[in-house]
Amino acid sequence: xxxxxxxxxxxxxxxxxxxxxxxxxxxxxxxxxxxxxxxxxxxxxxxxxxxxxxxxxxxxxxxxxxxxxxxxxxxxxxxxxxxxxxxxxxxxxxxxxxxxxxxxxxxxxxxxxxxxxxxxxxxxxxxxxxxxxxxxxxxxxxxxxxxxxxxxxxxxxxxxxxxxxxxxxxxxxxxxxxxxxxxxxxxxxxxxxxxxxxxxxxxxxxxxxxxxxxxxxxxxxxxxxxxxxxxxxxxxxxxxxxxxxxxxxxxxxxxxxxxxxxxxxxxxxxxxxxxxxxxxxxxxxxxxxxxxxxxxxxxxxxxxxxxxxxxxxxxxxxxxxxxxxxxxxxxxxxxxxxxxxxxxxxxxxxxxxxxxxxxxxx
Numbered sequence: 046x047x048x049x050x051x052x053x054x055x056x057x058x059x060x061x062x063x064x065x066x067x068x069x070x071x072x073x074x075x076x077x078x079x080x081x082x083x084x085x086x087x088x089x090x091x092x093x094x095x096x097x098x099x100x101x102x103x104x105x106x107x108x109x110x111x112x113x114x115x116x117x118x119x120x121x122x123x124x125x126x127x128x129x130x131x132x133x134x135x136x137x138x139x140x141x142x143x144x145x146x147x148x149x150x151x152x153x154x155x156x157x158x159x160x161x162x163x164x165x166x167x168x169x170x171x172x173x174x175x176x177x178x179x180x181x182x183x184x185x186x187x188x189x190x191x192x193x194x195x196x197x198x199x200x201x202x203x204x205x206x207x208x209x210x211x212x213x214x215x216x217x218x219x220x221x222x223x224x225x226x227x228x229x230x231x232x233x234x235x236x237x238x239x240x241x242x243x244x245x246x247x248x249x250x251x252x253x254x255x256x257x258x259x260x261x262x263x264x265x266x267x268x269x270x271x272x273x274x275x276x277x278x279x280x281x282x283x284x285x286x287x288x289x290x291x292x293x294x295x296x297x298x299x300x301x302x303x304x305x306x307x308x309x310x311x312x313x314x315x316x317x318x319x320x321x322x323x324x325x326x327x328x329x330x331x332x333x334x335x336x337x338x339x340x341x342x343x344x345x346x347x348x349x350x351x352x353x354x355x356x357x358x359x360x361x362x363x364x365x366x367x368x369x370x371x372x373x374x375x376x377x378x379x380x381x382x383x384x385x386x387x388x389x390x391x392x393x394x395x396x397x398x399x400x401x402x403x404x405x406x407x
Contacts (some may be wrong), residue, residue: 050375055204057258058238060168063397064235064242064393064398065152065400066351066353066358066388066401067386067387067402068353068386069340069384069385069387070337070381070382070383070389071244071334071336071380072089073334073335074333076367076374079140079324079327080262081322082322082323083321083323084239084258084306084321084322085278085379086276086317086318087254087255088226088249088252089248089250089253090202091245094220094240095243095244096120096237096247098238099235099240100123100237101123101124101216101234101236102120102121102230102234102235103121103328104120104121105232106121107119107120107225107228107244110224110225112226112234113225114222115219115220116219117345118216118217118226121217122217124212126319127208129317130155130208131205131208132211134205136298137201138198138201138205140201141197141201144194144197144198145194145195147189148187148190148191148193148194151190152184152191155183155184155187157179159180162176163180163182163239167337181217189304218258220248221246221248222250222265224249225246226245226247228244229244230368231243247317250310250311250313250314252308253306253307254305254306254308255298256303256305256306256323257274257299258302258325259300259383262325262327263302264327266304268288268291269287270326271288272323272326273323273324275322276361277319277320279377282314283352284308284315285320287307287324312336326381333366334374335369335374335375336373336385337373337387338371338373339388342375343391343393348363349376349389350386351389351393352383352384353401354383358393359396360398361377363379364376
């Protein structure tokens with residue numbers, strides 16, 4: 046007898062037993078997946094330090110890689126002509142102060158004369174009225190002279206303070222704590238507003254991680270959200286950054302939005318210029334049906350899961366979405382709670398009988 050006919054006959058007769066399968070329930074859950082994006086680490090603050098006044102570099106107290114504190118002296122300049130300007134301004138202040146003293150002394154004498162004449166005028170015929178008027182006007186003129194001398198002194202002191210302030214710019218201080226990333230000048234070099242930077246200072250204890258987030262993955266980004274990342278220098282370590290600034294504008298060329306994360310770098314393990322791989326969280330807003338990845342069967346013709354219903358296998362075509370923790374998001378004619386074969390295979394034919402073994406009591 047033909048073996049195929051014999052098999053069919055036995056199946057009809059019920060001799061062939063149903064296939065045992067393990068099943069799982071179709072679950073409904075909110076997916077939280079990640080996409081891998083490349084970012085760039087930048088210093089939290091960076092500045093090129095220039096000389097504000099013209100002079101020659103006298104000393105450079107730091108070099109590339111030097112760690113400095115805010116207010117620390119970095120470079121000193123020399124400018125002999127500025128010392129001459131300070132001496133000239135100091136001399137003008139002394140001259141103005143001397144003029145004030147002289148004017149005050151003359152005023153005291155004039156007021157004393159006016160006072161004596163006024164007392165004498167009480168005696169009829171002792172002095173003429175014209176003498177009293179002249180003495181009063183002389184005292185008033187000297188009061189004006191004192192005020193003018195005081196104003197000149199104030200102006201001279203302000204001029205001196207301005208020159209002294211400019212002299213302070215011969216000492217270049219660190220505006221914030223950080224590390225010197227470049228040294229661009231040496232003693233003897235001419236420095237000034239148009240002579241280029243002397244040093245570059247970067248703050249690296251905190252870093253900015255800039256990530257260009259594609260438009261499709263931007264939904265759900267919020268301030269304070271944390272994202273893990275790795276750098277090639279430490280392949281086994283995971284670092285974290287918190288979203289601190291969002292551009293809120295899509296770049297029309299790349300269709301992405303720049304997002305800045307703040308990264309603590311107290312240990313100094315990270316460095317500006319690194320290109321981290323960021324595990325960017327993408328949060329779904331709707332619940333999705335998920336099944337184990339092993340339940341999805343792929344053939345050259347279709348993608349399906351095998352639903353078990355009334356003791357028979359039923360092939361249900363699905364479309365696969367996101368993957369998370371060994372599960373696939375699936376779209377198709379499924380419902381939450383449906384039972385599907387855990388380890389799907391096209392050897393379990395559509396419509397064939399299947400049984401689900403019951404767990405034996407321990």
